[in-house]
Amino acid sequence: MRLGPAFALLGACVLSACSANPAPDEAAAQSAFITPASESAQPTSDPVAAFSDPAPGVPPSGEPAAEEPPAPEPAAPSTSHVALKYLIGDIDPAGDPKFARIPDKYQGGSRVWGHKDAVAAFVRMAEDAEQNGYRLKIVSSFRSFSDQKQIWEDKWSGKTLVGGKKLNVSTPDAGQRAVKILTYSSMPATSRHHWGTDFDINSVSPAYFNTKEGKRIYDWLVGHASEYGFCQVYSHKGDEGERTSGYEEEKWHWSYLPVASWYLKQYPVDVGYDHITGFQGAEAAKGIDVIKTYVEAINPECLQ
Numbered sequence: 001m002r003l004g005p006a007f008a009l010l011g012a013c014v015l016s017a018c019s020a021n022p023a024p025d026e027a028a029a030q031s032a033f034i035t036p037a038s039e040s041a042q043p044t045s046d047p048v049a050a051f052s053d054p055a056p057g058v059p060p061s062g063e064p065a066a067e068e069p070p071a072p073e074p075a076a077p078s079t080s081h082v083a084l085k086y087l088i089g090d091i092d093p094a095g096d097p098k099f100a101r102i103p104d105k106y107q108g109g110s111r112v113w114g115h116k117d118a119v120a121a122f123v124r125m126a127e128d129a130e131q132n133g134y135r136l137k138i139v140s141s142f143r144s145f146s147d148q149k150q151i152w153e154d155k156w157s158g159k160t161l162v163g164g165k166k167l168n169v170s171t172p173d174a175g176q177r178a179v180k181i182l183t184y185s186s187m188p189a190t191s192r193h194h195w196g197t198d199f200d201i202n203s204v205s206p207a208y209f210n211t212k213e214g215k216r217i218y219d220w221l222v223g224h225a226s227e228y229g230f231c232q233v234y235s236h237k238g239d240e241g242e243r244t245s246g247y248e249e250e251k252w253h254w255s256y257l258p259v260a261s262w263y264l265k266q267y268p269v270d271v272g273y274d275h276i277t278g279f280q281g282a283e284a285a286k287g288i289d290v291i292k293t294y295v296e297a298i299n300p301e302c303l304q
């Protein structure tokens with residue numbers, strides 16, 4: 001993904017003294033985001049090392065290496081390693097320093113918390129959008145495990161209709177019922193909304209994005225969101241080079257990659273099927289391989 005000038009400026013700011021003492025985890029994430037892909041460290045299974053600055057001795061891009069860089073150290077606990085609770089939404093954002101409240105003027109629903117870096121980036125984007133005649137609001141943001149459990153179980157039990165049906169009646173098989181809910185809704189412990197890095201913008205209705213206003217907003221986001229670090233993770237799927245599995249396309253769901261990319265790398269390392277439990281239908285998670293088939297099935301353009 002190409003970074004626009006606005007985000008390049010932010011990057012310069014982050015590297016200098018704008019934030020005198022960024023928390024180690026955020027600093028690592030930001031550093032990762034502004035490192036051009038051509039200068040990235042060698043692929044590694046260590047999620048922290050993968051997001052570190054290039055090792056000393058790595059030449060500027062385009063020049064052959066004089067010698068192989070030293071092999072990365074084995075994975076070790078690090079202060080930049082995000083705790084499991086942040087990956088699975090087991091937190092209270094109101095009392096957590098990683099989180100910030102979305103300013104009132106940009107709230108479009110009852111969810112008002114996001115990762116502080118994502119909220120700050122969204123505000124910059126929304127202010128610029130407004131100056132150009134586009135109104136952006138966040139209709140959903142951070143959701144805890146228990147928020148997601150409520151959404152999921154309401155669909156599981158038939159309280160919320162899915163495709164006009166009560167799934168507990170129409171689809172008794174657990175695996176099939178879970179897959180139907182997974183069209184648009186995540187299982188608890190597997191939603192990017194747990195991270196606070198992902199926002200649903202203006203509407204969660206596909207129909208809105210077929211209206212004149214919805215198309216206008218979407219076109220602006222496609223053209224400019226990357227300048228602020230946001231990417232549409234649930235893009236169109238099925239055609240060549242596109243996603244092959246996962247949720248249906250969500251034109252409203254935008255992810256703040258400087259933090260979310262790093263969470264996604266760490267997710268399959270730290271989260272197992274023993275963590276995806278404690279809700280109705282959880283027994284279907286492993287058979288569907290929900291981590292690989294849904295959590296990791298994002299827009300290839302959003303992979304870093």
Ligand SMILES: [Zn+2]
Nearest residue numbers: 193199200253
């Ligand atoms: Zn969403």
